[in-house]
Amino acid sequence: MGTAGARFMVMKQVAASGGLYLQEGETRLAMDPGPGAVVQYARQHVDLTRLDGILLSHRHLDHCGDVNVMIEGMTEGGFRPRGTLFCPSDALDDDPVVLRYLRHFPRCLIRLQPQTxxxxxxxxxxxxxxxxxxxxxxxxxxxxxxxxxxxxxxxxxxxxxxxxxxxxxxxxxxxxxxxxxxxxxxxxxxxxxxxxxxxxxxxxxxxxxxxxxxxxxxxxxxxxxxxxxxxxxxxxxxxxxxxxxxx
Ligand SMILES: [Zn+2]
Incomplete structure (x- = not known):
């Protein structure tokens, strides 16, 4: 969903910054949805309401800029709670990148641990x-x-x-x-x-x-x-x- 890394590539959208999308069988996972991820998913005709999970490798903006709108997409604005969000703890604690109001939209919220x-x-x-x-x-x-x-x-x-x-x-x-x-x-x-x-x-x-x-x-x-x-x-x-x- 995009190959841009770091701020100048992302700010100027020299390349897209939507991260990666992985599908295995009937399971669909969005990984590191950076700025513009929703645009790239729409362009690639991937229906966000069919996502099973969203995974953040870390809280830097080029990896999570669209995480909130992706959560809304996955859960139909929170009306259909589903899916799992995986992220490091510091994406949730002080200066969080995942907004509090939508944290109960996914069925599961998992704080990643090393080697797990x-x-x-x-x-x-x-x-x-x-x-x-x-x-x-x-x-x-x-x-x-x-x-x-x-x-x-x-x-x-x-x-x-x-x-x-x-x-x-x-x-x-x-x-x-x-x-x-x-x-x-x-x-x-x-x-x-x-x-x-x-x-x-x-x-x-x-x-x-x-x-x-x-x-x-x-x-x-x-x-x-x-x-x-x-x-x-x-x-x-x-x-x-x-x-x-x-x-
Ligand atoms: Zn980084």
């Missing part, structure tokens, strides 16, 4: 350790069977690089939030250099870079993805707005 397994209909996912990102942030592994198989999808959300980040998100397909062309010690975001280390170490079947900041955008995401493919020997694609992947 959750189920939503046909979907199951596990949170990673807390990311290095200032606010409470988690990465996610989807489709973990629990019997030693590789998870289907590893979602590397916003973080500074840390030892073990590749292992924490190792999966068949890995989606990596790559905000910076080159990582910078003072910024808690991944650069293309970090993405390369993660891909080289985790060796997924497919890696997809997304959540682009301005510097990655200017470097042309597909071109940098091709370079990453060549250097790592792993298929790397750059996400595009509206792109869908069969997992």
């Amino acid at each position: 397994r959750y189920r939503l209909g046909d979907l199951c996912f596990t949170t990673t350790r807390r990311h290095v990102h200032g606010v409470e942030t988690y990465g996610f592994l989807f489709g973990t069977s629990g019997d030693g198989d590789r998870p289907v999808l590893g979602w590397v959300t916003d973080s500074k690089y840390y030892e073990g980040i590749a292992e924490d998100h190792r999966a068949e397909v890995m989606l990596i939030h790559t905000v910076l062309a080159r990582s910078r010690p003072e910024l808690p975001h991944l650069g293309l250099d970090d993405a390369e280390r993660i891909i080289a170490e985790a060796r997924p079947r497919l890696a997809v870079i997304t959540h682009f900041g301005t510097t990655v955008w200017r470097a042309h995401p597909q071109e940098v993805a091709d370079q990453l493919s060549q250097r790592t020997g792993v298929e790397v694609r750059a996400a595009r707005d509206g792109m869908s992947i069969e997992l």
Whole structure:
């Protein structure tokens, strides 16, 4: 539902910022609905009243700008309470991003914990350790069977690089939030250099870079993805707005 990461890309809507949408069987999950998410869902003809859940990786605006209107959409303005909201505690506590008046609209409100397994209909996912990102942030592994198989999808959300980040998100397909062309010690975001280390170490079947900041955008995401493919020997694609992947 969008590939824009960080404020300048979002403010100017250089790319859309609606986050990700995941469907497994009859279960539908909206992830990180940033500013304009409702517009993107409408454009892609995804009926919000059929959502089963909304998941926030963290409380930064580019990940949750539309969470309140998405909750209203899922629950038909609160007239039909349904679905589950998953989010870190600091999205609910002081200076909350989830408005109080609509917190009882979803049937369930779950405060995410690190390294914990959750189920939503046909979907199951596990949170990673807390990311290095200032606010409470988690990465996610989807489709973990629990019997030693590789998870289907590893979602590397916003973080500074840390030892073990590749292992924490190792999966068949890995989606990596790559905000910076080159990582910078003072910024808690991944650069293309970090993405390369993660891909080289985790060796997924497919890696997809997304959540682009301005510097990655200017470097042309597909071109940098091709370079990453060549250097790592792993298929790397750059996400595009509206792109869908069969997992
Ligand atoms: Zn962030």
